[in-house]
Amino acid sequence: MxxxxxxxxxxxxxxxHNERVFRLTHDRFCDLLSNYIDAACVEDRLLQVERKNLRLYGYGVKGFTLSLMETALELTDGAIDGRGMKQILAWSREMLSHPxxxxxxxxxxxxxxxxxxxxxxxxxxxxxxxxxxxxxxxxxxxxxxxxxxxxxxxxxxxxxxxxxxxxxxxxxxxxxxxxxxxxxxxxxxxxxxxxxxxxxxxxxxxxxxxxxxxxxxxxxxxxxxxxxxxxxxxx
Amino acid sequence: MxxxxxxxxxxxxxxxHNERVFRLTHDRFCDLLSNYIDAACVEDRLLQVERKNLRLYGYGVKGFTLSLMETALELTDGAIDGRGMKQILAWSREMLSHPxxxxxxxxxxxxxxxxxxxxxxxxxxxxxxxxxxxxxxxxxxxxxxxxxxxxxxxxxxxxxxxxxxxxxxxxxxxxxxxxxxxxxxxxxxxxxxxxxxxxxxxxxxxxxxxxxxxxxxxxxxxxxxxxxxxxxxxx
Structure with a gap:
């Protein structure tokens, strides 16, 4: 041989370590959306959006962030406020500069x-x-x-x-x-x-x-x- | 030699061709924000945000989209509505699948x-x-x-x-x-x-x-x- x-x-x-940084953001995201809707459906819908967007965004934090925003806008029917959207952008920056x-x-x-x-x-x-x-x-x-x-x-x-x-x-x-x-x-x-x-x-x-x-x-x-x-x- | x-x-x-696809989105973005603020300041602020984010996002459409969202949230003081944010996401998808x-x-x-x-x-x-x-x-x-x-x-x-x-x-x-x-x-x-x-x-x-x-x-x-x-x- x-x-x-x-x-x-x-x-x-x-x-x-990497995935646990994503998990942390997942958890924060579910918390954020629980102000608007039943949190139980968030995780499933996010995964569907991520899967759909893979062919457009590929892998990585930036594409994940765009999928979070799309999911938030969709599940709250556009009602998520500017503060919530800023929050998502801030998590993204945190992920991209995480030690x-x-x-x-x-x-x-x-x-x-x-x-x-x-x-x-x-x-x-x-x-x-x-x-x-x-x-x-x-x-x-x-x-x-x-x-x-x-x-x-x-x-x-x-x-x-x-x-x-x-x-x-x-x-x-x-x-x-x-x-x-x-x-x-x-x-x-x-x-x-x-x-x-x-x-x-x-x-x-x-x-x-x-x-x-x-x-x-x-x-x-x-x-x-x-x-x-x-x-x-x-x- | x-x-x-x-x-x-x-x-x-x-x-x-590439930059003209970005220019089209720039123009649409200025139009969108003109519903909220004086359009003259949009272009300058966007460029500042893009420059600041380069070290975090690198080059490309996804980072540009995140910079558009950040600029929109900042210049409208969070008042941009869900419809506007969805619009930005849609432009981004269009750019990423542009012929x-x-x-x-x-x-x-x-x-x-x-x-x-x-x-x-x-x-x-x-x-x-x-x-x-x-x-x-x-x-x-x-x-x-x-x-x-x-x-x-x-x-x-x-x-x-x-x-x-x-x-x-x-x-x-x-x-x-x-x-x-x-x-x-x-x-x-x-x-x-x-x-x-x-x-x-x-x-x-x-x-x-x-x-x-x-x-x-x-x-x-x-x-x-x-x-x-x-x-x-x-x-």
């Missing part, structure tokens, strides 16, 4: 791997915000490259791992999303390691792959080095 | 150059929207690569032209913005060709460079091929 040359790592909720907090074990894992492998950060979403978080994370020095893509597909993994290394077959992708980090990487012929985060956005959920020889799961990045030795022993 | 290997081309207002219309001479210019040079599209702004426009433009087949960056700097040009070709010294960057396409490319040691568009966003204005041997200006892309022959004759 060919030697592993490159490790791809997802960013949000793999290297640092970046690396997850436990991440730095040690990167230090353990950086000499032996090319490390590439692979993330989707808003280019500008992802670069900001990467710069603020204090982790940039461990990486050979950063690739922000609009969607994680088998084709995008193939292209990236050709660029950094010798193709997806000799690479491992590590991330918290089954839908984005695991399944398309397996389709590309590579290894995929799932590291679940405490919460997963509904639009990133997917079932485990069946009969996938190159699929693994670990509980945190501190287990990655041992797992890679195991994969390597099969090479 | 070393042989030119690569041509970088800006996208918005170099390959296709892409290549500028005159563009296709022929690309056909004339594609065999001899590596052509790379280099744009800043929203990754998702720029990829959408590139795909819809019908021009994708002429390009070797697409690079969406958060800001066009000498360093980003150096990196991109190392990747596609043999460095900035052997590359020409072509675009409508003095600030983004011309000045940083000259700093990187490359050739820069300015192709003015009919309107320029205030935040992209800059003076001509002084004593820049590698700076040229053409009036449309139909003149690029002849200009390159001229540059080449100096090699």
């Amino acid at each position: 060919a030697k592993i040359t490159t490790i791809g790592l997802d960013a949000d909720d793999t290297l640092w 970046v907090e690396p997850l436990p074990h991440v730095r040690d894992a990167l230090i353990a791997l950086e000499d032996e492998f090319q490390l590439v950060l692979i993330t989707k979403g808003d280019l500008f915000d992802q670069e900001r978080k990467f710069a603020e994370s204090g982790l940039a020095d461990y990486f050979t490259g950063v690739e922000v893509v609009s969607e994680k597909t088998a084709a995008s993994y193939q292209q990236i791992f050709e660029r950094y290394g010798q193709g997806a077959e000799r690479a491992v992708m590590v991330g918290n999303s089954m839908k984005s980090d695991v399944l398309p990487m397996l389709d590309a012929g590579g290894w995929a390691v799932h590291v679940p985060y405490e919460i997963t956005w509904a639009l990133e959920l997917a079932d485990d792959p069946e009969n996938a020889e190159r699929f693994r799961r670990i509980s945190h990045l501190g287990e990655l080095s041992t797992l890679l030795s195991d994969i390597r022993s099969r090479e | 070393a042989k030119i290997t690569t041509i970088g081309l800006d996208a918005d207002d170099t390959l296709w 892409v219309e290549p500028l005159p001479h563009v296709r022929d210019a690309l056909i004339a150059l594609e065999d001899e040079f590596q052509l790379v599209l280099i744009t800043k702004g929203d990754l998702f929207d720029q990829e959408r426009k590139f795909a819809e433009s019908g021009l994708a087949d002429y390009f070797t690569g697409v690079e969406v960056v958060s800001e066009k700097t000498a360093a980003s040009y150096q990196q991109i032209f190392e990747r596609y070709g043999q460095g900035a010294e052997r590359a020409v960057m072509v675009g409508n913005s003095m600030k983004s396409d011309v000045l940083p490319m000259l700093d990187a040691g490359g050739w820069a060709v300015h192709v003015p568009y009919e309107i320029t966003w205030a935040l992209e204005l800059a003076d001509d460079p002084e004593n820049a041997e590698r700076f040229r200006r053409i009036s449309h892309l139909g003149e690029l091929s002849t200009l390159l022959s001229d540059i080449r004759s100096r090699e």
Whole structure:
């Protein structure tokens, strides 16, 4: 089996906390709208609006903010006042300047791997915000490259791992999303390691792959080095 | 002098119309706010808000939309109603799905150059929207690569032209913005060709460079091929 040359790592909720910042805004949003309508229906409608808008906005905080505003205007039938709308804009600014907090074990894992492998950060979403978080994370020095893509597909993994290394077959992708980090990487012929985060956005959920020889799961990045030795022993 | 290997081309207002879509929204926005306040102050305040938000939102339609909303809420002191806010969201969706219309001479210019040079599209702004426009433009087949960056700097040009070709010294960057396409490319040691568009966003204005041997200006892309022959004759 060919030697592993490159490790791809997802960013949000793999290297640092992210989804809980969105959850906090979700909760605040439901509170805000409870002044106008039954809060129980807010969450569902927001998810529908987000799903509908993905093809127009892509991923990231700015698109999420526009979806919050659309949902608020729709569910209150335009009655939400200027103060409420300003509130939503303020949350958005807060999300976009939120301190970046690396997850436990991440730095040690990167230090353990950086000499032996090319490390590439692979993330989707808003280019500008992802670069900001990467710069603020204090982790940039461990990486050979950063690739922000609009969607994680088998084709995008193939292209990236050709660029950094010798193709997806000799690479491992590590991330918290089954839908984005695991399944398309397996389709590309590579290894995929799932590291679940405490919460997963509904639009990133997917079932485990069946009969996938190159699929693994670990509980945190501190287990990655041992797992890679195991994969390597099969090479 | 070393042989030119690569041509970088800006996208918005170099390959296709873009700024006039923003201008249309500007005009509609001033009309909308004229129901509340003196329209004369709208334009200035919007530009201030856009400038302030650049470091948070970066470039693109979604950030622009959030700046419109912030300006509207601020200038009307929160009095703009739900209908007005919905209107702004609708304009934003319209901008994000606006048909892409290549500028005159563009296709022929690309056909004339594609065999001899590596052509790379280099744009800043929203990754998702720029990829959408590139795909819809019908021009994708002429390009070797697409690079969406958060800001066009000498360093980003150096990196991109190392990747596609043999460095900035052997590359020409072509675009409508003095600030983004011309000045940083000259700093990187490359050739820069300015192709003015009919309107320029205030935040992209800059003076001509002084004593820049590698700076040229053409009036449309139909003149690029002849200009390159001229540059080449100096090699």
